[in-house]
Amino acid sequence: MCVPAVRPYPMPAAAALPRSRAPWSIDPARAALLIQDMQNHFVGAFPAGRSPVVELVGNVTALREGAGRLGIPVVFGAEPAGQPPGQRGLLGDLWGPGIGDEPDAAAIVAPLTPRPGEHLLTHVRPNAFLRSHLGRLLRSEGRDQLIVCGVYAHLGVLLTAADALMNDIQPFVVADAVADVSTEEHALALRWAARSGVVCTTGGLLEALLPSREPESA
Known part of the structure; x- marks a missing residue:
C-alpha cells in the first residue's frame, strides 16, 4: 500500500462525536477486541510524538x-508482507503492492506486541472478515460484539465494522x-460508523466495561 504521510491533527473530542443510531450496551461476556493493522508500515506514516498517533x-x-483484565478475547488484524499480485488483486491498482519485505514492516508496533493467548489474524483485504477466519x-468464543480500533478509520475499521453488522455482530468503533x-x-468514518x-x-467504553471499585472497608 502506498501509505501517504499524515499531518498532525487532534483526536476528536467526546462532545464532537456523532450520535450513534444503535442502542446497544457493551457486555464483557459478549465482546471481543479487534486491533486493526497497528503495524509499523502503517503507524510509521504518522508523525512520531504528535497527535493523533500518541x-x-x-x-x-x-x-x-x-480486555485482558476482563478475559475479553484480543485479536490483532494484520496485513501480510510481500503479497503476490494475484493475492493483492484490485487493491494493487488503488494502493500499490502493499507491505514490502523490509525487516519488521509488517510487525505490530512494539508497545502492542501480541502476547500468548492473544490472536494474530492475517487478512488480505481491509475488511478483516473477508478471506479470514x-x-x-x-x-467459537461465543462473541457477538466487536470493539474495533486501529487504522485506517475510513477503510479497514469502517469496512470491518459494517461487515460485523451484516454478520449480526454488534460493532463498537472507538x-x-x-x-x-x-x-x-x-x-467521515465516525459519521458512517454511527449509522x-x-x-x-x-474512557467511556472502559468505564462501561470495568466494574467500579468497591469502597474500602474502614
Missing part, C-alpha cells in the same frame, strides 16, 4: 489492557482509538 497507541494499549473465531490520513477522513453501530470513546 493518543492512538495510548488508547489502543488501554483497551488491550482492559475472524467470523469463525468470534463464533473514536479516539482509531486514526486516519486526515481529520476529515477520520470524522450502523456504536461510536464511543476509550
Whole structure:
C-alpha cells in the first residue's frame, strides 16, 4: 500500500462525536477486541510524538489492557508482507503492492506486541472478515460484539465494522482509538460508523466495561 504521510491533527473530542443510531450496551461476556493493522508500515506514516498517533497507541494499549483484565478475547488484524499480485488483486491498482519485505514492516508496533493467548489474524483485504477466519473465531468464543480500533478509520475499521453488522455482530468503533490520513477522513468514518453501530470513546467504553471499585472497608 502506498501509505501517504499524515499531518498532525487532534483526536476528536467526546462532545464532537456523532450520535450513534444503535442502542446497544457493551457486555464483557459478549465482546471481543479487534486491533486493526497497528503495524509499523502503517503507524510509521504518522508523525512520531504528535497527535493523533500518541493518543492512538495510548488508547489502543488501554483497551488491550482492559480486555485482558476482563478475559475479553484480543485479536490483532494484520496485513501480510510481500503479497503476490494475484493475492493483492484490485487493491494493487488503488494502493500499490502493499507491505514490502523490509525487516519488521509488517510487525505490530512494539508497545502492542501480541502476547500468548492473544490472536494474530492475517487478512488480505481491509475488511478483516473477508478471506479470514475472524467470523469463525468470534463464533467459537461465543462473541457477538466487536470493539474495533486501529487504522485506517475510513477503510479497514469502517469496512470491518459494517461487515460485523451484516454478520449480526454488534460493532463498537472507538473514536479516539482509531486514526486516519486526515481529520476529515477520520470524522467521515465516525459519521458512517454511527449509522450502523456504536461510536464511543476509550474512557467511556472502559468505564462501561470495568466494574467500579468497591469502597474500602474502614
